[in-house]
Amino acid sequence: MSTGSRVRSWQYLVLALAVLYLAVPVLATLRFALTVGGSFSLKPLATLVGRPEFASSMGRSALLAVLTVVVALVVTLPTLVYATLRLPRIRPLLETVTLLPFVVPGVILSLGLFGLYGGPPFSLTGTPTILVCSYVVIAMPLMYRSLDNALGAIDARRLCEAAESLGAGFGSTLVRVLLPNLLPGVVVGSLLTFATAFGEFTLANLLVGAAWKTFPVFMREIPDGHEQSGVAVISFALTWVVSAAVLWATGRGAATTVTGATR
Amino acid sequence: MTRAEDAFHLEVEGLGKRFPGAAEAAVDDVSFGVRRGELVTLLGPSGCGKSTTLRIIAGFEAPDRGRVLVGAEDVTPVPANRRGVGMVFQSYALFPNLSVRENVAFGLRLRRQPDDEIRRRVDELLALVRLGDLGDRPPHQLSGGQQQRVALARALAIEPQVLLLDEPLAALDAVVRQELRVEIRRIQARLGTTTVYVTHDQEEALSLSDRVVVMNRGHVEQVGSPEEIYGAPRTAFVAGFVGRLNVLTATLIDGPTGTLKVASGSVTLGRPLHHAPGTAVRLAVRPENLAFAPAPSSGTPAAEAPSRLMGVVDEVEFLGAVVLVHVKAGDARLTVQALNAPGTALPRVGEKVTVHVPPEAVLVLPVATETDAT
Numbered sequence: 001m002s003t004g005s006r007v008r009s010w011q012y013l014v015l016a017l018a019v020l021y022l023a024v025p026v027l028a029t030l031r032f033a034l035t036v037g038g039s040f041s042l043k044p045l046a047t048l049v050g051r052p053e054f055a056s057s058m059g060r061s062a063l064l065a066v067l068t069v070v071v072a073l074v075v076t077l078p079t080l081v082y083a084t085l086r087l088p089r090i091r092p093l094l095e096t097v098t099l100l101p102f103v104v105p106g107v108i109l110s111l112g113l114f115g116l117y118g119g120p121p122f123s124l125t126g127t128p129t130i131l132v133c134s135y136v137v138i139a140m141p142l143m144y145r146s147l148d149n150a151l152g153a154i155d156a157r158r159l160c161e162a163a164e165s166l167g168a169g170f171g172s173t174l175v176r177v178l179l180p181n182l183l184p185g186v187v188v189g190s191l192l193t194f195a196t197a198f199g200e201f202t203l204a205n206l207l208v209g210a211a212w213k214t215f216p217v218f219m220r221e222i223p224d225g226h227e228q229s230g231v232a233v234i235s236f237a238l239t240w241v242v243s244a245a246v247l248w249a250t251g252r253g254a255a256t257t258v259t260g261a262t263r
Numbered sequence: 264m265t266r267a268e269d270a271f272h273l274e275v276e277g278l279g280k281r282f283p284g285a286a287e288a289a290v291d292d293v294s295f296g297v298r299r300g301e302l303v304t305l306l307g308p309s310g311c312g313k314s315t316t317l318r319i320i321a322g323f324e325a326p327d328r329g330r331v332l333v334g335a336e337d338v339t340p341v342p343a344n345r346r347g348v349g350m351v352f353q354s355y356a357l358f359p360n361l362s363v364r365e366n367v368a369f370g371l372r373l374r375r376q377p378d379d380e381i382r383r384r385v386d387e388l389l390a391l392v393r394l395g396d397l398g399d400r401p402p403h404q405l406s407g408g409q410q411q412r413v414a415l416a417r418a419l420a421i422e423p424q425v426l427l428l429d430e431p432l433a434a435l436d437a438v439v440r441q442e443l444r445v446e447i448r449r450i451q452a453r454l455g456t457t458t459v460y461v462t463h464d465q466e467e468a469l470s471l472s473d474r475v476v477v478m479n480r481g482h483v484e485q486v487g488s489p490e491e492i493y494g495a496p497r498t499a500f501v502a503g504f505v506g507r508l509n510v511l512t513a514t515l516i517d518g519p520t521g522t523l524k525v526a527s528g529s530v531t532l533g534r535p536l537h538h539a540p541g542t543a544v545r546l547a548v549r550p551e552n553l554a555f556a557p558a559p560s561s562g563t564p565a566a567e568a569p570s571r572l573m574g575v576v577d578e579v580e581f582l583g584a585v586v587l588v589h590v591k592a593g594d595a596r597l598t599v600q601a602l603n604a605p606g607t608a609l610p611r612v613g614e615k616v617t618v619h620v621p622p623e624a625v626l627v628l629p630v631a632t633e634t635d636a637t
Contacts, residue, residue, distance in 0.1 A: 154359065155354055155356065158354055158356040159358060162350065162358070162414075164322075164323070165343060165346075165349060165418070166344075166349075166421055167370055167373040168344055172373065176369075177358055177360075180360035181358070181359055
């Protein structure tokens with residue numbers, strides 16, 4: 001066996017192990033969800049989907065996740081670009097600050113937020129607004145790292161100066177030059193943020209709870225284990241569908257940019 | 264303001280810039296002018312302030328003092344995107360997400376030009392840089408030289424008042440560099456764009472420029488035509504930086520005739536030197552101005568064989584069309600450039616030779632700038 005094919009065999013083996021590691025729990029959960037009394041049944045799923053709060057809670061979580069992605073992008077991207085290009089000396093501070101949400105546990109964070117926003121002048125608890133704001137914070141490390149990696153992969157400073165010398169202001173440069181070239185980072189950051197916001201339970205339960213029930217909160221209230229597993233599988237599937245859709249759309253966008261430019 | 268200064272299309276006046284934490288100013292009292300349609304090169308070693316000067320002209324850096332005038336207008340407070348100054352970078356800085364055509368069209372789209380006009384202008388510019396058939400490609404599919412042509416076309420598309428090129432050939436290999444150098448000069452001359460070109464390559468500066476601004480340690484050493492810079496350097500730094508140079512320490516024997524004792528002989532300049540006899544001065548002479556001469560007959564006093572230095576060949580450096588012969592003459596080491604013509608016998612290492620120093624080719628370096636010599 002040649003060295004090349006031996007290396008390839010190892011690569012396939014590692015890949016297969018990784019797929020097994022990730023897929024087996026989901027498949028086991030799916031099997032449990034679709035098994036009643038030792039035989040295959042769609043009844044748990046049908047009951048689950050038939051519950052009145054299934055669609056509404058899923059819609060709320062999806063809305064929260066989308067809003068979180070939008071706000072996180074709007075806050076993080078210009079800040080990171082501006083710090084990189086104009087204020088490089090504040091970058092170490094920015095990096096430390098964006099790592100803090102990893103250090104603070106969700107329960108502690110929710111207690112702090114409850115104390116601060118539980119009464120006047122900022123009575124935000126019980127509203128989805130506090131969830132969007134806090135999700136932006138807890139997903140900040142994921143969004144920041146993804147965008148920062150993408151920014152490091154291009155010579156952002158020179159590209160911006162080139163655009164500026166051709167007449168572009170900061171906004172034009174951001175939209176026409178940086179954003180298209182940072183698209184891989186934007187996509188990865190958005191997906192990670194979406195998944196975090198969609199599946200977050202602690203803050204949703206403690207800060208809002210039944211007042212505006214999200215999918216994970218709804219999921220916890222289901223008494224039947226088979227249905228709970230069904231919810232978990234649906235949650236996974238939804239995340240995959242959204243990921244695939246975003247990747248497809250951005251891939252198509254990139255292709256359109258190239259072919260559009262070739263007219 | 265004089266009439267000559269009136270004619271400058273771009274002027275920088277007393278520019279100064281010190282970066283936070285830096286011990287020395289990056290740019291210190293830099294002033295020069297560029298006439299309309301002229302190509303002026305900022306030449307100097309790394310860290311001499313030439314790129315900082317260019318970036319100040321472009322508007323990417325704000326000067327601590329001084330000002331930049333384009334036409335008669337002081338553009339110092341004007342942001343880079345409103346200066347109408349085109350810039351070409353060493354690293355090309357093409358937009359990776361756009362095709363060659365769209366890169367060139369970028370500035371025109373920002374100016375909301377009609378589509379037909381953009382198409383016409385892009386076609387014209389791509390033809391000018393000889394890339395008419397590669398317009399649909401993404402930049403990464405082009406060679407370095409081709410990418411730099413696109414960058415040039417993109418900068419020219421907006422019809423800049425001033426074109427700035429920051430070491431545009433530094434990342435290219437020698438052959439492409441030479442081709443593109445000719446190309447840049449051809450295009451610049453054809454369009455008549457006022458241009459400032461930054462390089463550390465003296466050959467590039469001398470071959471391209473209408474005038475050269477030699478910079479060192481943040482200040483201007485000399486401004487002049489390539490011929491002036493090469494043939495009549497005003498400071499020891501310019502003499503040493505532009506072209507090869509032999510620097511010889513000499514002692515003045517006779518001021519009125521300019522006779523000096525040099526290493527293993529003497530040189531009579533035939534022009535007066537206004538120093539006291541015995542003063543140590545430094546002479547500079549280019550290797551191509553030195554020549555091998557027949558040895559003076561034995562017993563001839565040095566005074567009767569003026570401008571001839573005796574020495575021994577130390578090293579022979581073969582460069583193809585020319586050969587550099589390094590000669591040890593007393594304490595001095597001279598480099599003589601000889602043409603590698605067929606039938607010419609070149610000296611060998613260890614051979615005793617006599618080097619003729621033509622008095623008219625000898626530059627007397629200012630004593631005050633001794634420490635600047637390199």
